[in-house]
Amino acid sequence: MSAVTTARPRSRGRAALGWVGLIVGLLLVSLVGGLFVYGGYTQRALLDPDSAGPDGTxxxxxxxxxxxxxxxxxxxxxxxxxxxxxxxxxxxxxxxxxxxxxxxxxxxxxxxxxxxxxxxxxxxxxxxxxxxxxxxxxxxxxxxxxxxxxxxxxxxxxxxxxxxxxxxxxxxxxxxxxxxxxxxxxxxxxxxxxxxxxxxxxxxxxxxxxxxxxxxxxxxxxxxxxxxxxxxADPGSAPPTLSDLTPPWVTPAIVLLLLSALTAAIWRGRRFGPLVTERLPVTVRATETTEGRARLYAAARDAPHALDELRRASRARLVRLLGLATRTSPPDIADAVADRLGTDRSRVRGILVDDLPRTDRDLVAAADRLRDLEESVRVAVRTEGTPR
The missing domain is CATH 3.40.50 (Rossmann fold)
Incomplete structure (x- = not known):
C-alpha cells in the first residue's frame, strides 16, 4: 500500500512539471516573437529614414x-x-x-x-x-x-x-x-x-x-x-477600422471560443496515471507470425521477401543455439555456423545471406537448405554437449 501511495505523488509531480515546462516554453516563444516583431530586427517601411535595409533611406x-x-x-x-x-x-x-x-x-x-x-x-x-x-x-x-x-x-x-x-x-x-x-x-x-x-x-x-x-x-x-x-487623418475623415465595422458580439464570441478550445485541450490532454500493460486474450507464437508473413510474400510471388523472412527467423534461432549476441550481423552468424560445422564459408553465407530466389521452386529449395543447415547446427551443438 505504501508503494502505491508513494508512486501516485511522484506521477502527479511529473505531470505538474510537464505543464510548467509547457507554459515556460510558450512564454519563451512569445518573448522571442515579440523581440522580432517589436525589437531592433523589425522590418521598417519603404523609404524609412531609420531603415538600413535595401529599401530604406x-x-x-x-x-x-x-x-x-x-x-x-x-x-x-x-x-x-x-x-x-x-x-x-x-x-x-x-x-x-x-x-x-x-x-x-x-x-x-x-x-x-x-x-x-x-x-x-x-x-x-x-x-x-x-x-x-x-x-x-x-x-x-x-x-x-x-x-x-x-x-x-x-x-x-x-x-x-x-x-x-x-x-x-x-x-x-x-x-x-x-x-x-x-x-x-x-x-x-x-x-x-x-x-x-x-x-x-x-x-x-x-x-x-x-x-x-x-x-x-x-x-x-x-x-x-x-x-x-x-x-x-483629420477628425471625422478617417476611414472606419476593422473594429468599427465588426459587430459588438464578435469579440466576446471569439474569447469564448478560445476559452472553450483551451478547456477542451486541458480536458482531453489529461493523464490519468501511468501507462499500464494489458494482457492479450491470445498468445501468438513468433514462428506463426513469421510463417504467416512468409506465406503472404509467397502468395504475392515475392520470393526474395519471403525468403528474407525465413532467413530472419532462422538466424534468430541459430544465434540462440550458438550463444551469440542478439545484435550479431548476418555475415558473422554465417561465419560462426561455418566454423561450428567445419564447412565452406561461402556456401553457408549463400544460404543465410546472399542467394536470391527467382521462382517459387528456388524459394522452396532455399527453405529446405535453411532447414537442413539449422538441423545440422542443432545436431552439432547437441553432440558436442554429450559426455564421452
Whole structure:
C-alpha cells in the first residue's frame, strides 16, 4: 500500500512539471516573437529614414548629416508641424493618403521647400498644378534642365516618370515625360521624384543619384522627414477600422471560443496515471507470425521477401543455439555456423545471406537448405554437449 501511495505523488509531480515546462516554453516563444516583431530586427517601411535595409533611406540621411544638414524624423503630423514651425526647413513628404487635400496644402505651406519622395497622382495634382504620374524609365536619363540639383547630377536613374502640369519645370526627359518635376512660387518650391529609384540605400550609389539626392534634400539647414501615421487623418475623415465595422458580439464570441478550445485541450490532454500493460486474450507464437508473413510474400510471388523472412527467423534461432549476441550481423552468424560445422564459408553465407530466389521452386529449395543447415547446427551443438 505504501508503494502505491508513494508512486501516485511522484506521477502527479511529473505531470505538474510537464505543464510548467509547457507554459515556460510558450512564454519563451512569445518573448522571442515579440523581440522580432517589436525589437531592433523589425522590418521598417519603404523609404524609412531609420531603415538600413535595401529599401530604406538611412544612407542618404547620414550623408546629409555629414554635410551639416540637421535631419528631423517626424513620425506623425503633429511632430512634423512642430519641426516646421520656423518655416525655413525642407519637408520630405511621403505619400499620405490619410491627409485631406486641405491638410496636405496646410502642411506643405509650413516648409520653404517640399520634396515629394513618393509622388502619387493626388499629391501631384494638389501641390503641382495638375501634374500626374507617367510611365517608367529603366536606364539612366540626362538632366537637360537648369535646375541646380539636377544639373549637378547630370545623369540619374529616375525610375517612375511624371507628367508636368502648368508652370512646372521638368528634368530628365523621356518621351515627353520627366523623372523630376519642380514648381517655384513665392520663394517656395515643390519638387517630385521617385525616391524608390534614387534615394534608397540600394539605389543611391547608381549614376548621379547621390548628387541629385543631396541637391534636392539639402537645400536648407534643416530637413524634416515626415513619416505619415494612420492617426494623422483629420477628425471625422478617417476611414472606419476593422473594429468599427465588426459587430459588438464578435469579440466576446471569439474569447469564448478560445476559452472553450483551451478547456477542451486541458480536458482531453489529461493523464490519468501511468501507462499500464494489458494482457492479450491470445498468445501468438513468433514462428506463426513469421510463417504467416512468409506465406503472404509467397502468395504475392515475392520470393526474395519471403525468403528474407525465413532467413530472419532462422538466424534468430541459430544465434540462440550458438550463444551469440542478439545484435550479431548476418555475415558473422554465417561465419560462426561455418566454423561450428567445419564447412565452406561461402556456401553457408549463400544460404543465410546472399542467394536470391527467382521462382517459387528456388524459394522452396532455399527453405529446405535453411532447414537442413539449422538441423545440422542443432545436431552439432547437441553432440558436442554429450559426455564421452
Amino acid at each position: 538611412r544612407a542618404v540621411v547620414r550623408v546629409l548629416e555629414q554635410q551639416g544638414v540637421r535631419v528631423i524624423v517626424a513620425r506623425d503630423r503633429a511632430a512634423a508641424e512642430r519641426a516646421l514651425a520656423g518655416g525655413e526647413a525642407t519637408l520630405a513628404l511621403r505619400d499620405a493618403p490619410m491627409l485631406s487635400d486641405d491638410a496636405l496644402r496646410e502642411l506643405s505651406s509650413r516648409a520653404r521647400h517640399v520634396v515629394l519622395v513618393e509622388p502619387r497622382s493626388r499629391a501631384l495634382d494638389v501641390l503641382m498644378n495638375g501634374s500626374s504620374l507617367g510611365g517608367f524609365a529603366d536606364d539612366a536619363a540626362v538632366a537637360d534642365c537648369t535646375l541646380p540639383a539636377a544639373d549637378n547630377a547630370r545623369t540619374a536613374r529616375v525610375g517612375e516618370l511624371l507628367v508636368a502640369g502648368d508652370g512646372v519645370t521638368g528634368c530628365f526627359p523621356r518621351d515627353g515625360e520627366f523623372g523630376l518635376l519642380s514648381l517655384d512660387a513665392d520663394g517656395r518650391s515643390v519638387t517630385a521624384l521617385d525616391g524608390l529609384s534614387t534615394l534608397t540605400n540600394s539605389t543611391l550609389p547608381r549614376d548621379g543619384n547621390a548628387a541629385l539626392a543631396l541637391g534636392v534634400l539639402g537645400q536648407t539647414d534643416t530637413l524634416v522627414w515626415y513619416v505619415p501615421a494612420p492617426t494623422d
